[in-house]
Amino acid sequence: MLRMALVRPGATNFDEQGRIKGTLDIPLSERGAAQADVAASELRGLGLEVVYCSPCQPATETAERIAEQADAKVKRLEKLHNVDQGLWQGKRIEEIRQGQPRAYHRWRDDPDAVCPPGGETVADARHRVKKALDKICKKHKKGSIALVTPEPLASLIRNHLLNDNAVEDLWEAECERGQWELFELNGEVAISCASTARSDR
Secondary structure, X not given: XXXXXXXXXXXXXXXXXXXXXXXXXXXXXXXXXXXXXXXHHHHHHHOOOEEEEOOOHHHHHHHHHHHHHHOOEEEEOHHHOOOOOHHHOOOEHHHHHHHOHHHHHHXXXXXXXXXXXXXXXXXXXXXXXXXXXXXXXXXXXXXXXXXXXXXXXXXHHHHHHOOOOOOOOHHHHHOOOOOEEEEEEEOOEEEEEEEEEOOOO
């Protein structure tokens, strides 16, 4: 059986300002670095063999902190880049809510039906997630690994592992950082899931 820790990176200044990160490269804030260190300390006892991460800076920095404490390797996977939110990237969530209320509500209620202007559809992101996870699960049949990836991609990974296509509020998910969940996998499907840590926002 494979144990997989799904980790959200620590916070960035964009998170603290309520801005949409998407695929932008933004370093961890001081608070985010502290969140990453807490996660690293909590994950140290899992016996991690490798820490996979999205190519963005906050995921990479968080993964490096986790790997250092776990004495594990870090592997960046391009297919785990965050959902490209196009022209929304860098904007405050509140700007979208006020300026594009229809798009805001559809992204909250039915994200599969929305493509951020100049961005990527949820369906395309799901396809990437499946290919990346299939490859990881074929390589690791047992042991413990971690995946460090930002929201909203982390929610799509979670749904894939739980074989659940019902995406929750991605605006809400956008505000999650520093937390992690532990999945026990039989093949490519989770047979158990435990929410093991949640940081303040």
